[in-house]
Amino acid sequence: AQSVSQHNHHVILSEAASLELGCNYSYGGTVNLFWYVQYPGQHLQLLLKYFSGDPLVKGIKGFEAEFIKSKFSFNLRKPSVQWSDTAEYFCAVNAWEYGNKLVFGAGTILRVKS
Amino acid sequence: DAMVIQNPRYQVTQFGKPVTLSCSQTLNHNVMYWYQQKSSQAPKLLFHYYDKDFNNEADTPDNFQSRRPNTSFCFLDIRSPGLGDAAMYLCAGSDTLTDTQYFGPGTRLTVL
Numbered sequence: 001a002q003s004v005s006q007h008n009h010h011v012i013l014s015e016a017a018s019l020e021l022g023c024n025y026s027y028g029g030t031v032n033l034f035w036y037v038q039y040p041g042q043h044l045q046l047l048l049k050y051f052s053g054d055p056l057v058k059g060i061k062g063f064e065a066e067f068i069k070s071k072f073s074f075n076l077r078k079p080s081v082q083w084s085d086t087a088e089y090f091c092a093v094n095a096w097e098y099g100n101k102l103v104f105g106a107g108t109i110l111r112v113k114s
Numbered sequence: 115d116a117m118v119i120q121n122p123r124y125q126v127t128q129f130g131k132p133v134t135l136s137c138s139q140t141l142n143h144n145v146m147y148w149y150q151q152k153s154s155q156a157p158k159l160l161f162h163y164y165d166k167d168f169n170n171e172a173d174t175p176d177n178f179q180s181r182r183p184n185t186s187f188c189f190l191d192i193r194s195p196g197l198g199d200a201a202m203y204l205c206a207g208s209d210t211l212t213d214t215q216y217f218g219p220g221t222r223l224t225v226l
Contacts, residue, residue, distance in 0.1 A: 032212055044157070044204065044217040090156060100211035102147075104156035 004093050006105035013081050014113050021076040021108050023091030032094040033074040034102070035065055039087045047089070050074065061085070083114040117141065118218035120205050126224045127195050135190040135221045137205030145211060146188040148180060149204040151220070157204055163188060164211065192223075200225045 007022035025031065035047040048059025055067040065076045074091060091105040117140040127133040139146065145164050149157035161170045163182045177199070179191040192199055202222050206215040 034214070036217075043219040044206075046214055046216070049214055094212055096212070101159055102215055106156050107154070109154075 004091055004103050004105040006089075006091055006108050008108050009106065010109050010111070012111045012113065015083055016080050017112075019076070019078040019081045019085070019110070021089055021091075021110070023074045023076065023105055024072050025074070025091075025093045025103075026072065027093060027095045029095060033065075033067060034092040034094070035059065035063070035074075035076050036090045036092060036104075037087045038090065038107075044090070047076070081110075081112050083112045086110060086112045118205055118207050118216050120203075120218040120221050122221060123219060124222050124224070126226060127192075128226050129197065130194045133192050133195055133223065135192075135203050135205075135223070137188045137190070137218055138186050139188075139205075139207040139216075139218075140186070141207070141216075142185055143207030143209055143216075144185075145208045145213075146182060147204075147206040147208075147215060148178075148188070148190050149206065151202040151204055153201075160190070195223070195225045197225050199223065 003026045005024045033050040036044045037047045038044050047063050048057050050057045050067045058064045063078050067074050088107045088109045090107045092102050094102045119138045121136050147162040148160045151157040160174045177193050181189045202220045204220045205218045208215045
């Protein structure tokens, strides 16, 4: 069955620390990849997406993610986090061979200490 | 930006009392989705509409129904809410099945 794995459910960082959140998926074919963020009390917002082309994609608020096809991974990174990055982050994958359903990972709760 | 609007933001109902949640979108998205999200869990797809075509997920309980009277509006009906149906319900829209989905703010349902 299709699955999306996010390695850490909770991450705590100090401001200015670097961030990397892992995401792996289990599809073998062509995929579209997304990172969504959910700030406390707010709705899911798109951070960035990968459909094709340059595997290093840049999103809003200084986030980027790298698609590594051989590793089935799409890790999210930010060089220097801020307190305002405290949120829950969801990786999601959409694949034609699975009916184009958007399948989410379990989410990673990031807390940034000021 | 895509706008997906959900009303109400908070809904309280009684066990077994039918409830309807509404969603509207302003960019003529062809596809609209309903997700259920429980605390600290990923959103779970309940069903989606591609235009007027309704697509139910295999594990969505019969208690959950949906209507899409026109392109802009989509409703989620819970016929007999149980305590286990308390959750955040998210509506989303996209142009096609493979495009980016834009989410509304959600309706938090409490079942007493």
